[in-house]
Amino acid sequence: xxxxxxxxxxxxxxxxxxxxxxxxxxxxxxxxxxxxxxxxxxxxxxxxxxxxxxxxxxxxxxxxxxxxxxxxxxxxxxxxxxxxxxxxxxxxxxxxxxxxxxxxxxxxxxxxxxxx
Numbered sequence: 001x002x003x004x005x006x007x008x009x010x011x012x013x014x015x016x017x018x019x020x021x022x023x024x025x026x027x028x029x030x031x032x033x034x035x036x037x038x039x040x041x042x043x044x045x046x047x048x049x050x051x052x053x054x055x056x057x058x059x060x061x062x063x064x065x066x067x068x069x070x071x072x073x074x075x076x077x078x079x080x081x082x083x084x085x086x087x088x089x090x091x092x093x094x095x096x097x098x099x100x101x102x103x104x105x106x107x108x109x110x111x112x113x114x115x116x
Contacts, residue, residue, distance in 0.1 A: 001025075005043050012043045014050055023051035029071075034059040034078065036086065037070040044072040 003018035062078035087094035
Protein backbone atom coordinates (compact mmCIF):
# COMPACT_ATOMS: atom_id res chain seq x y z
CA UNK A 1 0.00 0.00 0.00
CA UNK A 2 0.87 3.66 -0.10
CA UNK A 3 0.32 6.47 2.40
CA UNK A 4 1.69 9.98 2.62
CA UNK A 5 2.19 12.52 5.38
CA UNK A 6 0.84 16.04 5.10
CA UNK A 7 2.39 19.18 6.54
CA UNK A 8 0.55 20.33 9.66
CA UNK A 9 2.17 23.56 10.87
CA UNK A 10 5.71 22.66 11.93
CA UNK A 11 5.06 18.91 11.92
CA UNK A 12 3.47 16.24 9.75
CA UNK A 13 0.33 14.17 10.11
CA UNK A 14 -1.38 11.20 8.51
CA UNK A 15 -5.04 11.20 7.59
CA UNK A 16 -7.08 8.80 9.72
CA UNK A 17 -7.49 6.41 6.78
CA UNK A 18 -3.70 6.25 6.40
CA UNK A 19 -3.24 5.77 10.17
CA UNK A 20 -5.38 2.64 9.96
CA UNK A 21 -3.48 1.53 6.86
CA UNK A 22 -0.01 1.65 8.51
CA UNK A 23 -0.97 0.33 11.96
CA UNK A 24 0.80 -2.99 12.54
CA UNK A 25 2.50 -2.90 9.12
CA UNK A 26 6.17 -2.87 8.13
CA UNK A 27 6.75 0.53 6.54
CA UNK A 28 9.59 1.87 4.42
CA UNK A 29 9.82 5.65 4.72
CA UNK A 30 10.57 7.27 1.32
CA UNK A 31 11.44 10.91 0.64
CA UNK A 32 13.13 12.87 -2.13
CA UNK A 33 16.10 14.49 -0.34
CA UNK A 34 17.83 13.67 2.94
CA UNK A 35 19.41 16.85 4.20
CA UNK A 36 19.38 17.35 7.98
CA UNK A 37 16.53 14.88 8.81
CA UNK A 38 14.26 17.82 9.73
CA UNK A 39 11.42 16.20 7.77
CA UNK A 40 12.29 12.52 7.91
CA UNK A 41 12.95 12.15 11.66
CA UNK A 42 9.62 13.64 12.85
CA UNK A 43 7.72 11.73 10.16
CA UNK A 44 9.35 8.43 11.18
CA UNK A 45 8.41 9.19 14.82
CA UNK A 46 4.84 9.99 13.77
CA UNK A 47 4.58 6.73 11.81
CA UNK A 48 5.70 4.78 14.89
CA UNK A 49 3.18 6.66 17.04
CA UNK A 50 0.52 5.48 14.56
CA UNK A 51 1.61 1.86 15.16
CA UNK A 52 3.82 1.32 12.10
CA UNK A 53 7.02 -0.73 12.24
CA UNK A 54 9.39 1.54 10.30
CA UNK A 55 11.95 -0.88 8.85
CA UNK A 56 14.13 1.70 7.08
CA UNK A 57 14.25 4.76 4.87
CA UNK A 58 14.98 5.41 1.20
CA UNK A 59 15.85 8.72 -0.46
CA UNK A 60 16.48 9.79 -4.02
CA UNK A 61 19.36 12.06 -2.91
CA UNK A 62 21.39 11.83 0.29
CA UNK A 63 23.23 15.11 0.89
CA UNK A 64 25.51 13.36 3.41
CA UNK A 65 24.80 15.47 6.47
CA UNK A 66 23.20 12.86 8.77
CA UNK A 67 22.99 9.12 9.28
CA UNK A 68 20.46 6.47 10.20
CA UNK A 69 20.49 7.38 13.91
CA UNK A 70 19.41 10.97 13.20
CA UNK A 71 16.60 9.73 10.96
CA UNK A 72 15.49 7.24 13.60
CA UNK A 73 15.91 4.07 11.55
CA UNK A 74 18.28 1.10 11.63
CA UNK A 75 19.35 1.58 8.02
CA UNK A 76 18.72 3.75 4.99
CA UNK A 77 19.71 3.92 1.31
CA UNK A 78 19.61 6.41 -1.54
CA UNK A 79 19.92 6.47 -5.31
CA UNK A 80 22.54 9.24 -5.23
CA UNK A 81 24.88 10.63 -2.60
CA UNK A 82 26.10 14.20 -2.91
CA UNK A 83 28.28 15.68 -0.17
CA UNK A 84 27.10 19.26 0.23
CA UNK A 85 28.40 20.86 3.43
CA UNK A 86 26.07 22.94 5.58
CA UNK A 87 26.77 25.51 8.25
CA UNK A 88 24.66 27.26 10.82
CA UNK A 89 23.91 30.84 9.81
CA UNK A 90 25.94 33.54 11.49
CA UNK A 91 29.44 34.82 11.89
CA UNK A 92 31.98 32.30 13.06
CA UNK A 93 30.30 29.22 11.56
CA UNK A 94 29.36 29.95 7.97
CA UNK A 95 32.22 30.88 5.58
CA UNK A 96 29.85 32.94 3.43
CA UNK A 97 28.64 34.88 6.49
CA UNK A 98 32.24 35.45 7.58
CA UNK A 99 33.05 36.82 4.11
CA UNK A 100 29.98 39.09 4.12
CA UNK A 101 28.44 37.31 1.12
CA UNK A 102 24.70 38.11 0.90
CA UNK A 103 22.19 35.28 0.69
CA UNK A 104 20.63 34.41 -2.64
CA UNK A 105 16.87 34.65 -2.29
CA UNK A 106 16.29 32.78 -5.55
CA UNK A 107 16.65 29.24 -4.24
CA UNK A 108 15.56 27.08 -1.32
CA UNK A 109 14.40 28.64 1.91
CA UNK A 110 16.85 31.55 1.97
CA UNK A 111 14.01 34.06 1.80
CA UNK A 112 13.01 32.93 5.30
CA UNK A 113 16.51 33.59 6.71
CA UNK A 114 18.39 36.72 7.64
CA UNK A 115 21.96 37.46 6.69
CA UNK A 116 23.88 38.32 9.86
